[in-house]
Amino acid sequence: GAGVSQSPRYKVAKRGQDVALRCDPISGHVSLFWYQQALGQGPEFLTYFQNEAQLDKSGLPSDRFFAERPEGSVSTLKIQRTQQEDSAVYLCASSLMGQSSTDTQYFGPGTRLTVL
């Protein structure tokens, strides 16, 4: 079946622009996660949704970062007034069950954001 998809795959933004990154999780998956992966580093947690509820946003680096999942399926990560340090790959992952399970997190291909 279809895996996690993300769009766009690549995004170039000028410093100060707003961007929106989309994630389509695996159908029926309850949990959705956003991670940020800097070049040569492992992914770092940004935020977590269980259905439409954002249960954890402790990893968001600043108030310029905002995520939503209004209908409990597709999620959007928005970055306002982008800065060069926001350049990274943004990964979305989904899992079938809720947060306390050991369900496998399936990752999308990521969106590579470059801020000039």
Place this chain on the structure above:
Amino acid sequence: GESVGLHLPTLSVQEGDNSIINCAYSNSASDYFIWYKQESGKGPQFIIDIRSNMDKRQGQRVTVLLNKTVKHLSLQIAATQPGDSAVYFCAEKPMNYGGSQGNLIFGKGTKLSVKP
């Protein structure tokens, strides 16, 4: 904060040899560990996982070993193939970490290069 780390950033092996990738973790509260494989331009792909009540788990050509005494995790790949070339990440899911029980904490990764 506490994090997962790796002993070897790069590993080069001959095709057909066995590979061992090591990882140290520092959060003793973690009870679930996962190995992911990430190829260039793709998202992390689940390989194998292990819970803290186990010390060994085997998959197809892969084995994960967990030593809770020294907080060490390893991934063994048997008969390594060119298609195994990728960056390998260990990740942990700590319980009661920062209020979230869902997100993964990744190490920096080990790049595995397989020579034909």
